[in-house]
Amino acid sequence: MPNPSRLRAAALTATAVLLSSGLAGCGDDSQKDEDLTAQRLSWKDCPAPSPAEGGGEAPTPLPGGDKWQCATMAAPLDWNDPKGDTIGIALIRAKTSGPQSKRIGSLVFNFGGPGGSGVSTLPAFAQDYTTLRTRYDLVSFDPRGVGRSAAVVCLDDQQLDHYFQQDAIPGDAAAQAAFLRNTKQFNAACEKNSKKMLPHVRTTDAARDMDLLRHVLGDAKLHYFGISYGTELGGVYANLFPKNVGRAVFDGVVDPTQTPEESALGQAKGFQLALDNFAEDCTSKVEDCPVGDTPEDVKDRIATLLRDLSKKPIPGILPRELTQTAATNGIAQALYSKDFWEYLTEGLQEAYDGDGRILMLLSDSLNGRSANGEYSNILAANVSINCADDKPRYTEDDVLEKVPEFRAASPLFGEFLAWGMTSCTDWAVAGAADHPDVHAPGAAPILVVGNTGDPATPYEGARRMVDALGKGVGVELTYKGQGHGAYDSRNKCVQSAVNGYLLDGKVPKDGTVCS
DSSP, X not given: OXXXXXXXXXXXXXXXXXXXXXXXXXXXXXXXXXXXXXXXXXXXXXXXXOGGGTOOOOOOOOTTSOOXXXXXXXXXXXXXXXXXXXXXXXXXXXXXXXXXXXXXXXEEEEOOTTTOOHHHHHHHHGGGGTTGGGTEEEEEEOOTXXXXXXXXXXXXXXXXXXXXXXXXXXXXXXXXXXXXXXXXXXXXXXXXXXXXXXXXXXXXXXXXHHHHHXXXXXXXXXXXXXXXXXXXXXXXXHHHOGGGEXXXXXXXXXXXXXXXXXXXXXXXXXXXXHHHHHXXXXXXXXXXXXXXXXXXXXXXXXXXXXXXXXXXXXXXXXXSEEOHHHHHHHHHHHTTOGGGHXXXXXXXXXXXXTOOHHHHHHHHHHHTBOTTSOXXXXXXXXXXXXXXXXXXXXXXXXXXXXXXXXXXXXXXXXXXXXXXXXXXXXXXXXXXXSSOOOOOTTOOOEEEEEETTOSSSOTHHHHHHHHHHOTTTEXXXXXXXXXXXXXXXXXXXXXXXXXXXXXXXXXXXXXXXXX
């Protein structure tokens, strides 16, 4: 689980990604002497996603035959030196399906991570935003350090296969030493291969890129849909540019008041709640639950499986084995959406029979591994952005002190998440702050949507985001559901409220509840 304290959702060798991402062109002089807000984007048919973006085929045409369009925006490598070197920010858009007379502008999406590619994600979820496209161009981007936007590079594919086979729940001193050694080696590889980018991937940098994008798209205000980490990015944008906020929605909300330790502990509780709900759902149906007779039995059998895997892994996707860590990753991935619960049930059934392929596929999905063995750079970007943002650094002693509290919060996920706090311990760049500043006095209303069953961004964070944004800015909408986020649950109440605001400017009453 890439930096599990902040995850929803490194690719090739350093040379290959540097050439494809635009970092090799950091010295691009074509934009140095120009006002970057005046640049004109050259929109063209989109190519297939790069390996760093997750690979796959070029996006299929939109309903009606319209094609996805892609472009590259020049942005300063260092926002403290805006006339210096530039990097390329990869963009994608679907032009509005409605008449130009009804067009509001562009609706910019960030789908979270941090480290997720917006260029590859937006087409995958476009059907969910068909209604919004009637009045907006749908736009997304690879944030700096991600995908085709000057991707951070750490390990190559073969090294990542080895890295993800490590024991991330170390049970004794030798295993703990090995885990910390592997983390240190990963961080050293990031510095070696991406030293120039690491100081410039903070969320504040990405927020400034978004305001440049607003200028370049020709919009007076930024209309925005942020999901998961995208809510933190949106909050930071609102803090920096409150007068430029248009209609904005935050869904699957990061708690902006928490330290990394508090966030990891909250996620332990969130994933445990999701597991409890999965077990209850499975055993409450008319047909027999194939992975346990009672909710406690379901969880006990999972715990036994993980203990057994820590001693003796089973075949996964050969030649790789399903380890305790990979199985934990796979279970976590399945808990992100209720739609995945059936795959979790099937994966557990097969694992109990000695076949780890389904849980391994789920784990690969979380880690950004394609079937051909290539990785996106979500891990490298995730760690790099979090470590540049987060000031606290946690030691082995800190973790050992906190493990009992984490284990009490979640017998299954707690220890895993506790050890994840050491991911920034040996990082080359100092973190910026204990937590992001999202206070945005004077901004337009921001609709903040919290899901009571969200494992990755627990529900309590939505109210804290509303409070942190400031009086008259945050408007809370509660969805009583399961999974990460709310809008893509297709709940009619949630979608009506969100669409009503984004399309017609109708702000729901603060405290509205959908079930």
